[in-house]
Amino acid sequence: MSILITNIKELVQVRETNVTIVKGEDMKHLPTIKNAYLFIDHDTIVEFGNMKDLVGIEADETIDATGKTVLPTWCDSHTHIVYAGDRTQEFVDRINGLSYENIANRGGGILNSAENLQNASEDELYNQASKRLTEVIKLGTGAIEIKSGYGLTVEAELKMLRVIKRLKKDFPIKVKPTLLAAHAIPKEFKNNKDGFIDLVVNELIPAVAEEHLADYIDVFCEKGYFDLEDTQRVLETGTKHGLTPKIHVNQFNAFGGVALGVKHNALSVDHLEELNPEDIDTLKQSNTIPVALPGCSYFLSIPYTPARQLIDAGLPLALATDYNPGSTPSGNMNFVVSAACIKMKMTPEEAINAATINGAYAMDVSNMYGSICRGKKANIIITKAIPSYHYLVYAFGDNHIDTVIINGQQY
Numbered sequence: 001m002s003i004l005i006t007n008i009k010e011l012v013q014v015r016e017t018n019v020t021i022v023k024g025e026d027m028k029h030l031p032t033i034k035n036a037y038l039f040i041d042h043d044t045i046v047e048f049g050n051m052k053d054l055v056g057i058e059a060d061e062t063i064d065a066t067g068k069t070v071l072p073t074w075c076d077s078h079t080h081i082v083y084a085g086d087r088t089q090e091f092v093d094r095i096n097g098l099s100y101e102n103i104a105n106r107g108g109g110i111l112n113s114a115e116n117l118q119n120a121s122e123d124e125l126y127n128q129a130s131k132r133l134t135e136v137i138k139l140g141t142g143a144i145e146i147k148s149g150y151g152l153t154v155e156a157e158l159k160m161l162r163v164i165k166r167l168k169k170d171f172p173i174k175v176k177p178t179l180l181a182a183h184a185i186p187k188e189f190k191n192n193k194d195g196f197i198d199l200v201v202n203e204l205i206p207a208v209a210e211e212h213l214a215d216y217i218d219v220f221c222e223k224g225y226f227d228l229e230d231t232q233r234v235l236e237t238g239t240k241h242g243l244t245p246k247i248h249v250n251q252f253n254a255f256g257g258v259a260l261g262v263k264h265n266a267l268s269v270d271h272l273e274e275l276n277p278e279d280i281d282t283l284k285q286s287n288t289i290p291v292a293l294p295g296c297s298y299f300l301s302i303p304y305t306p307a308r309q310l311i312d313a314g315l316p317l318a319l320a321t322d323y324n325p326g327s328t329p330s331g332n333m334n335f336v337v338s339a340a341c342i343k344m345k346m347t348p349e350e351a352i353n354a355a356t357i358n359g360a361y362a363m364d365v366s367n368m369y370g371s372i373c374r375g376k377k378a379n380i381i382i383t384k385a386i387p388s389y390h391y392l393v394y395a396f397g398d399n400h401i402d403t404v405i406i407n408g409q410q411y
């Protein structure tokens with residue numbers, strides 16, 4: 001099965017060579033071809049160029065994209081889409097003035113999600129997560145990372161990761177699983193955090209590695225949750241079992257989590273709403289990519305990751321949703337890209353680079369995803385007729401997507 005897309009108003013994120021990350025100043029450049037064609041054979045991007053150079057290509061199907069923009073699908077490198085139920089009641093309570101602490105004391109927060117998850121069957125979890133995954137693919141996501149972390153027991157974490165494994169098998173998009181081993185301190189370990197870390201390093205990580213259920217190891221490194229010492233123990237054990245660190249740091253406090261991640265060759269350090277100059281210096285000496293989650297800042301009304309500081313220092317930056325029931329109940333990458341421009345002063349070019357190539361880098365799949373490049377996976381978005389790709393970012397909140405193609409097939 002081959003598809004030829006013709007008369008594309010603008011083909012966006014076109015790369016002649018297989019660029020796998022864009023940093024600093026280079027993020028301002030988003031190569032495009034106006035009045036373009038794109039040829040897909042089976043699941044692969046085979047050829048593209050200007051319409052005037054289109055000769056001798058015959059395809060099984062032709063799509064006329066007059067007035068429409070074509071770009072690679074979004075690469076969402078940070079989500080928690082496997083969860084049970086929702087936390088709408090807490091959302092309303094917060095609007096009515098209850099603090100996060102009040103809510104936690106009433107049994108809310110991550111512990112609430114954990115209880116729901118522990119009580120849900122694997123099939124129930126799978127069905128709920130499938131719906132969310134289907135929706136985000138329709139919104140243009142073509143590669144996604146999914147974390148565990150609401151289990152808080154060995155058994156429930158394994159259940160979550162098995163659900164992710166099923167999603168990975170059943171859905172056509174790229175799915176990368178992460179063991180978020182230390183997300184919150186379970187009630188049973190309220191006064192025995194070390195006991196919980198012992199359980200994580202002695203039982204949970206080895207069990208997950210044994211079943212090959214995760215590629216990455218994650219920790220919520222934050223005051224009141226897991227400190228540098230806890231994080232170090234989890235990352236060391238994870239690395240020993242072949243898992244690459246990819247961690248939550250600096251959401252509310254900057255106290256050295258970035259340096260610890262870099263020391264353990266983390267693929268990414270995510271959140272970074274709080275950042276100090278040492279963090280930037282450390283990242284400059286590394287291959288670790290910072291990941292910003294503007295949907296979370298929006299929902300919680302907390303500061304946004306200082307994207308300008310990071311990019312102006314020459315660093316790369318990726319954008320992801322953080323889709324989760326507590327702090328970001330949305331998996332819409334289109335909104336994330338808009339929010340990055342509106343709230344973080346990223347240019348549309350920077351934001352699109354951050355949500356495609358760099359998002360793919362943050363999942364270690366940028367050799368096959370994240371750009372329109374010969375030989376890469378044919379995962380693309382065809383927009384409705386819009387004036388330009390700037391409009392996609394500018395007219396936020398509307399769905400500008402007409403068609404999503406995953407592995408060369410219309411989804």
Ligand SMILES: [Zn+2]
Nearest residue numbers: 078080248322
């Ligand atoms: Zn998260």
